[in-house]
Amino acid sequence: MVLRVASFNANSIRTRLDIVIQWLKRHKPAILCIQETKVRDFEFPESSFNEIGYHVIFKGQKSYNGVAIVSIEEPKSIIKGLEGTDDEDARFISAIYSGITIINTYVPQGYSIDSSKYQYKLQWFKKFRTFLERYLSPSSPIIWVGDLNVAPEAIDVHDPKGLLGHVCFNPEVQQALKEVKEWGFIDVFRKHHPGVPNKYTFFDYRVRNAVQREIGWRVDHILATKLIAEKSVDAYIDLKPRLQERPSDHTFVVAEFRI
């Protein structure tokens, strides 16, 4: 069977509920990881997912951050947060689905290189790597999904010269992500599109017709440990939701595994 896993930064799940529900009905993924839900848990629109046959788990806060995992299978061994502050907790959720660990993260954006928020971002990657070392093994099947707020290579942004030094595009933050990858993750999207430019998942609202003009960033990712990455058969970005009315600034990324 094919296991379809997707990621979407909703930039408010309540504002984007129709887009998400329609997308689920059409694409029928086994797993959809959502970031920036921007809603407290008691206000999360859980029943909308249940009504179309999906489970959903979530960890959020008011206005900012918030993550959720939507699934066909029932989640087991749910972990919400990295046992830190409210901000940290609303950036991490994980569970096991049919023996596969799904980790959904919304990595801090960082604001600017000289801000403490950027240091917090770098520290977040270290804390996440420590979590992996402590609780998981790279020889087990793990899929790490999320808005990682890092474009890993020059090919992942529309203007690598102009954007160099941005909090999401500089050697230091790329190294921070790399150190987590080196624990045992493979970039499943890039595996299927090696060296292919203009593959973006985020388009700034402030840039007019950014999708049509291919002025974007690849910051939303699906990675997997070796065992499961070897079973991926396809990966793609669905730009159609970014062209709808009232879109999120991000769009859907999908990976498919034959398991």
Place this chain on the structure above:
DNA sequence: ATGGTGGCACCGCCA
């Protein structure tokens, strides 16, 4: 173009 848009909460902050 040193701007621009969008969500949410509250009259600024974050992306």
